[in-house]
Structures are given as structure tokens and as C-alpha cells.
Amino acid sequence: MPQTAFEIVAECPATGARAGLLHTPHGVIETPVFMPVGTQGTVKGLTERDLAAELDVRILLANTYHLYVRPGPELIRGLGGLHRFMSWDRAILTDSGGFQVFSLSGLRRITEEGVVFQSHLNGDLHTFTPESTVDTQLALGSDIMMVLDECPEYPVSREYARQAMERTVRWAGAAFRHYRTRMAGMSTRHALFPIVQGSVYPELRRECAGRLLELEAEGYAIGGLSVGEPRAESMAAVEAVAPLLPRERPRYAMGVGMPEELAEYVARGVDMMDCVLPTRNARNGCLFTSTGRVIIKQARYRDDPRPLDEGCDCYTCTRYSRAYLRHLFMSREMLYSVLATRHNVKHYLDRMRDIRHAIVLGVLPEHLRAVRSIPAEAG
RNA sequence: GGACGGGUGGGUGAGUGGUUAAAACCAACAGACUGUAAAUCUGUCGCCCCUUGCGGGCUACGGAGGUUCGAAUCCUCCCCCGUCCA
Numbered sequence: 001m002p003q004t005a006f007e008i009v010a011e012c013p014a015t016g017a018r019a020g021l022l023h024t025p026h027g028v029i030e031t032p033v034f035m036p037v038g039t040q041g042t043v044k045g046l047t048e049r050d051l052a053a054e055l056d057v058r059i060l061l062a063n064t065y066h067l068y069v070r071p072g073p074e075l076i077r078g079l080g081g082l083h084r085f086m087s088w089d090r091a092i093l094t095d096s097g098g099f100q101v102f103s104l105s106g107l108r109r110i111t112e113e114g115v116v117f118q119s120h121l122n123g124d125l126h127t128f129t130p131e132s133t134v135d136t137q138l139a140l141g142s143d144i145m146m147v148l149d150e151c152p153e154y155p156v157s158r159e160y161a162r163q164a165m166e167r168t169v170r171w172a173g174a175a176f177r178h179y180r181t182r183m184a185g186m187s188t189r190h191a192l193f194p195i196v197q198g199s200v201y202p203e204l205r206r207e208c209a210g211r212l213l214e215l216e217a218e219g220y221a222i223g224g225l226s227v228g229e230p231r232a233e234s235m236a237a238v239e240a241v242a243p244l245l246p247r248e249r250p251r252y253a254m255g256v257g258m259p260e261e262l263a264e265y266v267a268r269g270v271d272m273m274d275c276v277l278p279t280r281n282a283r284n285g286c287l288f289t290s291t292g293r294v295i296i297k298q299a300r301y302r303d304d305p306r307p308l309d310e311g312c313d314c315y316t317c318t319r320y321s322r323a324y325l326r327h328l329f330m331s332r333e334m335l336y337s338v339l340a341t342r343h344n345v346k347h348y349l350d351r352m353r354d355i356r357h358a359i360v361l362g363v364l365p366e367h368l369r370a371v372r373s374i375p376a377e378a379g
Numbered sequence: 380g381g382a383c384g385g386g387u388g389g390g391u392g393a394g395u396g397g398u399u400a401a402a403a404c405c406a407a408c409a410g411a412c413u414g415u416a417a418a419u420c421u422g423u424c425g426c427c428c429c430u431u432g433c434g435g436g437c438u439a440c441g442g443a444g445g446u447u448c449g450a451a452u453c454c455u456c457c458c459c460c461g462u463c464c465a
Contacts, residue, residue, distance in 0.1 A: 039415050061414070099414045107416085120416045151414075195414090226413040234413090254414040261413090276415045283418050284411085299408070337418055 006031075006219065006250045006271075012364040015267040016243075019359040022059075022250055022271070024143045025189055026083065026091040029058040031250060032266045032359075034352045035093060035274040036345050039063040040070075041086040044279055045341035048087045054315060055346055058090050059143075061274050064136050065097035065104075069119045069126065073139035081141030093274075094142035096133045098149035098195065099255065102227055110150060112167070130175035134192065138182060142190055146221060147175040149195040154228040161199035165208045168197045176215045193252060195223040200233045202240035209244040220245045221252040222270075231257075235264060242269035259288045259348065263355050263371045267364065278348045282340035285329050288347045292378035294322070296340070301326045314346035315339070 010019040022029040036043045036051070038060045043051060051057040062082060067073065079085050082092060100117065101108060107118045114129035128136075130148045137145035148171050150164040172194040179192045194212040198204030205222075212220065222241050225234045238253055245251050252272035253265050265273060278288065287294040289309035294301070296308075304322035316325070316339040328336035358367035 035414095037415065044415085044418080063415080066415080093414095095414045100416090102414090104416070146414075149414095221414080223414065228413095252414090257413060273414095275413050276417090277413050280415065280417065280419085281412060284420090286412075295410085297409090332418070334418070 006248060008248070010360045010362070012267070012359050012362070014365050015368075016269050017266045017355075017359050017364055018269070018271060019356045020250065020271060024059070024091040024191075026089060026143050027058055029091060030356060031271040032262075032352055032356055033059060033272050034262065034348045035059050035061050035272060036348075037061045037274055037276045037279060038086075039066050039276075041067060041076075041082060043341070043345070044283065045337045046345065050315075050342060051088070051345075052090060055342070055349055057345070057349065059093060060088070060090075062086075062092055062094050062140065062142070063097070063100075064094050064133060064140070064146075065100040065117065065128070067094075067140060068097070068128075068136055069117075069121055069124075073136045077139040077141075081139075083141055091143045092141070093144040094137045094140055094146065095254075096137070096146040096148045097128050098146065098151050098223065101149075102151040102153055105153065110167075112170075114148065114171070115150075130171040131178040134175050134179050134182065138186075138190060141188075144191045144193060144219065145179075147172045147192060147194045149197060149223055151224050151227065152197065152199055154199065154233075156199050158199075158201055158204070161197075161201055161204055164199075165197045165204050168195060169208060169211045172212055172215060176217070191218040193217055193219045193221045195221040195254065196241050196245075197224045198237070199224055200229055200237060202236065205237055205240045206244060209241045213244070213246070217249065219250040219252060219272075221254050223254045225253060226255045226257060226275075231261070234261075235268065238265060238268045238270060245269075259351055260371055260374060262348070262351050263364075263368055266355050266359075267368055275348075278344035279341050282344040283337045285340075287325075287340060288344055289378050290347075290374070292375045294378045296322065296326050296329050298326075308343055309347070312343065312346065312350070314343050316343040 005023045007021040008018050009021060020031040022031050036057055041062055043060060076082050076085050083089055101115055104120060107120055109116045114127055117126045117128060119126060128148055133148040134145060149168040152161055152164040176192065194215050194217050196205060196208045196212060198208045222238055225237060242251055250271040251269055253270040256265055256273050256275055262273060285295055285297045287296055287308055290311040294308060301322040306322055307317040308322055308325060309317050320339060325336065325339060358364045
């Protein structure tokens with residue numbers, strides 16, 4: 001069995017959702033899984049102890065572009081790799097920089113060979129190719145690497161979406177050729193996932209998936225989601241693609257989603273997700289609870305003695321009131337971000353654990369109905 | 380007692396005759412955030428009106444008068460505050 005292997009534990013007969021185990025060189029991950037985002041080698045506001053000992057996070061993300069421009073992959077390699085650098089001995093998935101093609105669209109130029117980024121820090125030019133991006137991620141010591149892709153904006157014409165999709169397929173092929181060569185001389189294992197693109201055009205999505213299957217990758221990602229398209233379009237894109245991807249390989253929906261959407265993606269065959277919402281929104285005052293959203297700065301919470309989420313046993317909810325959290329937020333105290341992030345990440349992890357549990361018990365359809373009945377705003 | 384300086388919307392503080400309901404910042408209130416250029420960004424922020432549009436009415440720059448077509452802006456008196464001199 002390769003070191004990064006996927007094992008299906010249970011399947012929902014009604015939806016095809018799966019509960020599985022993803023084996024990596026840095027531990028086993030129960031799927032479906034939500035992966036907190038640690039772009040710069042840190043999940044903002046959380047320590048390794050918070051993540052591992054308290055939240056039991058098994059895998060988190062880091063970002064190739066951001067770590068490349070600062071502090072640089074060779075520095076990290078010289079310090080023993082990203083795991084040691086950030087004191088994280090569990091799994092790490094690194095995004096390739098493909099998302100920065102979208103988010104830093106004003107600072108990059110796409111060519112057939114790759115992407116030239118103008119550093120958002122100091123303006124220096126950096127060329128990312130499918131091959132160099134694999135090398136950078138190997139320098140970091142990533143467990144699951146992503147191919148360089150082109151994440152197009154929304155809306156985008158069918159013609160451009162096709163160009164971007166075909167370029168992404170070509171880049172994936174180049175990345176995999178380079179990857180196989182590099183792997184041949186290495187003892188440690190690192191997986192490489194290609195990324196399905198095609199914007200909101202199902203036929204492009206399907207074609208892309210079909211062509212990427214030839215790579216026989218250890219897992220497949222669906223990218224280009226949550227770039228401004230209506231939620232129904234994101235779901236449709238996943239519905240178009242997931243059934244075409246190998247059942248025995250994990251499927252990763254990149255950059256999603258809202259808490260209530262997690263179960264929807266899982267029900268469409270997704271095994272892995274990541275999103276900045278729990279961490280970013282926490283810092284910006286938007287907290288997710290089992291009874292809906294709490295926007296903590298609202299005046300209604302000024303003297304609210306209740307815990308943020310009555311149904312949550314996280315560090316924050318077992319110790320602090322909404323009134324205190326609001327006070328910290330309004331005072332711009334750094335403790336606010338720490339407590340808020342701990343809770344929001346816990347909420348996402350709990351949601352995923354509940355979904356997995358429902359799959360194992362064979363009650364995912366009932367679980368879906370329950371999730372859909374949660375109001376948007378907490379009372 | 381005298382000489383200066385100053386009193387502006389919840390706060391700090393611009394503005395020195397009209398396009399000023401009054402800059403900017405803060406506070407307050409509300410919204411956004413989806414493979415993180417984010418401890419960020421946006422909106423509202425005197426009152427009342429058809430929620431109709433850069434719409435209408437009223438009130439407002441210490442107080443009271445006055446000059447002027449028009450005053451937060453100019454004049455007079457008064458009341459406060461600060462600094463300095465006696």
C-alpha cells in the first residue's frame with residue numbers, strides 16, 4: 001500500500017457519500033475532513049497545541065506561493081522542512097499557488113510555461129512552472145502537493161474557461177512527469193493531486209476530469225469554486241465531476257464552503273475541503289454556531305451572559321460569555337481572535353465529525369435534512 | 380483689573396460670506412468575507428417626510444441682537460474656557 005492511500009470505511013447508499021481513512025506519511029486522517037488553512041505556515045491565532053492536542057486537527061493547509069516569497073523554500077528546507085519549521089508533525093497539504101492566479105490577478109502574467117508573479121511584498125518577479133511548483137512543495141516536505149493550475153475568475157466566457165482548463169490539463173501532465181522523475185529518487189512519499197477546472201460549464205468540467213484520470217493520481221481536486229459564482233453553480237460543478245472521479249481515490253473540493261454547505265458537498269461525493277471562512281470570519285467577528293451565525297459586534301450581545309454556542313464544548317464556549325467576546329472584539333484585543341478562531345475551527349471540525357458519523361451509521365439523508373433546517377442567524 | 384487666544388454635530392478637530400447638514404479621524408450602529416495581499420473592507424451616522432432620484436421640510440456651529448439677497452464664517456453686547464501681565 002502506498003503511503004498516501006485512501007480506504008473507504010462506509011458509503012451512503014442514497015447519496016454516494018463516503019466515510020474513509022486517508023493514510024499519509026504524517027498520520028491517518030478520517031474523511032470527510034475539513035482542513036484548516038495555514039497559508040503562511042500558521043493557522044492564524046492557533047498554536048500547534050491548540051490544533052493538535054485540543055482540536056485534534058489531522059491535516060492542515062499551507063501555501064506554496066506565500067511560503068515561496070517569504071521566507072523561501074530553501075530556508076525552510078534548511079531548517080528541516082515545513083513540518084519541523086512550524087512544529088507540526090501531522091499532515092500538511094500545500095496549495096500550489098494556483099489560487100493566487102485568481103486572488104493576485106493584478107500581479108501576475110500567465111504564459112504557456114507557467115505564471116510570472118510580481119511579489120505582493122516587494123515587487124520582485126517570480127516564475128512558477130508546473131515543475132518548479134512541485135520542487136518547491138518537495139522542499140517544503142508537503143504530504144499532499146497540488147499541481148499548478150489556473151483558477152479563472154467568475155464570470156468567465158466559455159472560450160476562456162476552455163483555454164484555462166486545457167492549460168491546467170497540460171500543466172498537470174508536465175507536473176506529473178516531473179513528479180514521477182523526482183519520486184523515483186526519493187524514499188519519502190509525497191502525493192500530488194491534479195485539479196479539475198472548467199468554471200461553471202459542466203461539459204468542460206467533465207472533459208477536464210476525464211483527461212486528468214489518465215494521470216492515475218492518488219487523489220483529485222475540484223478547483224475554481226467559490227470565486228463569486230452562485231452556490232447552485234458550485235454544487236452543479238461538483239455534481240458534474242465527482243461521479244467521474246475514481247471511487248477509490250479521495251476527492252478534494254478546494255476552498256469551500258459555508259458551514260451548512262459542508263454536508264452538501266459530502267453528499268455529492270467530496271472527501272476533503274478547506275476554507276478560510278472559519279478563521280478569517282472569526283477574526284472579523286462572524287462566529288458560526290450550532291444555531292446559526294453570531295455577529296459578535298452586534299449591540300444585542302453587549303450584556304449577553306450566555307456562551308457563544310450552548311452546544312459547543314470548545315475552550316472558548318466553556319469559559320467565556322458572548323458579552324466578554326464582544327468586549328474583546330470591540331477593544332481589538334488579540335485574545336479575541338484566538339478565542340474566536342478556536343471556536344470556529346472547532347465548529348467546522350464538529351460538523352464534519354457529525355457528517356462522518358451519520359455516514360457510518362447510515363443516516364446521512366436524515367442528517368442532511370437536520371442541517372438544512374438550521375437558521376442562518378442565531379437567536 | 381489688563382493683554383492675547385479660543386468656544387463647531389457623541390468625542391478630537393477642519394472650515395473664516397454662498398456648491399456646508401458642515402472635511403478628516405474616532406466612537407456608535409449595520410453589512411461583507413469561501414484553495415488568506417484580510418486583527419481586513421464597505422455602508423449609515425441632526426430630526427421628520429412619498430423607502431420614489433444628486434428629492435422636500437425643519438433644526439444646527441456658546442447666547443442675544445445686527446450687517447447682508449445670503450452668516451459657522453463680518454459687527455455689537457453678554458456668558459464661558461485657556462495662557463500671560465498686574
